[in-house]
Amino acid sequence: MRLRILDGCFVNAKGGRGNNVESDLRMEHSIRNRKDLIRGLGANKSGQAIENVCGAADCIASIVHKFDVGVGLKEVSGRHTKVIKDDDMLKIRRKVHAIKPFQPTRGRSMHAYLNFAHPYDRVNVDDLEKMMNLTVTRLARNLPVEGEEDAESDGEEEELFGLPDIL
Secondary structure, rough: HHHHHHOOOOOOOOOOOOOOOOHHHHHHHHHHHHHHHHHHHHHHHOHHHHHHHHHHHHHHHHHHHHHHHHHHOOOOOOOOOOOOEEEEEEEEHHHHHHOOOOOOOOOOOOOOOOOOHHHHHHHHHHHHHHHHHHHHHHHHOOOOOOHHHHOOOOOOOOOOOEEEEOO
16 A cells, blocks of 8 residues: 555656656646646637647647757756856855955955944943843833833833934
C-alpha cells in the first residue's frame, strides 16, 4: 500500500528512467499552460473558446516548446543568464578587500551626508534608562504601560527619550 501511494505521487510523462515528476508540480504546469492560453484569447473569451483551448492546452504547450527548441530560442528565465566566473569573483573580492569600504578613511566621504547626524546622537541615555525601568516596573505590577492610561489626557505630549514626537 505504501508503494502504491508513493507511486501515485509521481508521473512519468516523457518516459524513460529517472524522468519522474511530482504529480502536483505537473498539474501546476498544466494549469499555467491553460491560463496563458486563456489570456491569449483576449476579447474573444467565450465559454466554448475557453473549453476548446483548455482541452488542448498541454498539446499546444508541447508543440510550442518543440518549435522553440527547433528554432533555437532560449527559455526566458528570471535568473541570471550568464554564470559568474570564479576568476571574476576573485578579482572583485580582491578589489573590495583592498578598498576596505566599511572602515573609516580620511578624505573619503559622501558629500550628501557630510552634515548627517545619527539619530542615536540625539537620544538622552539617562531618560531612556529611566523610561525603560519605569515600563518594566509597570509591566511587572500588571499596571498599564504609559500611553494606555494617557489616552484621555489633556493632549500635551512629552518628548520621548529627548526626541521630538514625530511618529
